[in-house]
Amino acid sequence: MNLTVKTAHLTTAPKLTYDVLIENQQNGEVSAIVLGLPDFKGSGVTKEEALEKLIQLLQEQKPEIVTLEIELPQTEHPWMNFSGMHKNNPLFAETVEYIEAERSQVDLENETK
Template sequence: MNLAVKSTSITTVPKLTYDVLIENQPDGTIKATLLGLPDCQGLGNTETEAIKKVSQSLQTRLETAKIVTLEIEAPKVENPWMKFAGMFKDDPQFDEMLGYIEEYRRELDAQMEEYYQQLDVENEAK
């Protein structure tokens, strides 16, 4: 497995966005929890206050940490059906089997055509 850590020295810090779960507590307060980081929470009397506190909590945490992007190369897995591809190419009966399939399809097509013609006759009679 190939693993690469991307780190760049960008002078302008991009804005990060996070999803926050807002919950009303039984005591009337509001709890804001950063999704993905359940230990990063803020509690307040209003939703705005709770969001402000969770934001401050995250900013404090990021002062001593950093976010990096990992690139992981997925393992190359062969399609499981590929082992069957071409397995009948040298079979002397393969062409005969294809002939049977074609004949059966022609029979089905003829039956369907007859069925649709019968429907048209019945619809015209109404």
């Protein structure tokens, strides 16, 4: 499996956006948790303080977005095992002629409709 990591080298960093769950705790504090990333949590007396701590935590971690391109393993088409299996069949040519005649007949019928 081939793996390629693409990173963008920009002069201005793109803004990252996060969905944050704000919860009032029983002890009177407010917690701010990044949804999907429970390790990123800030808490404080107010919502603003909790968000400020969360922002500081995220900035300290220096998050980075990368794009992974994973090349799928090359596999043989499943029907390749059947390719050419009738090449030595003496009736193969006759069968192909029958199919071609049948197709021609269906085409003619469709043209007259």
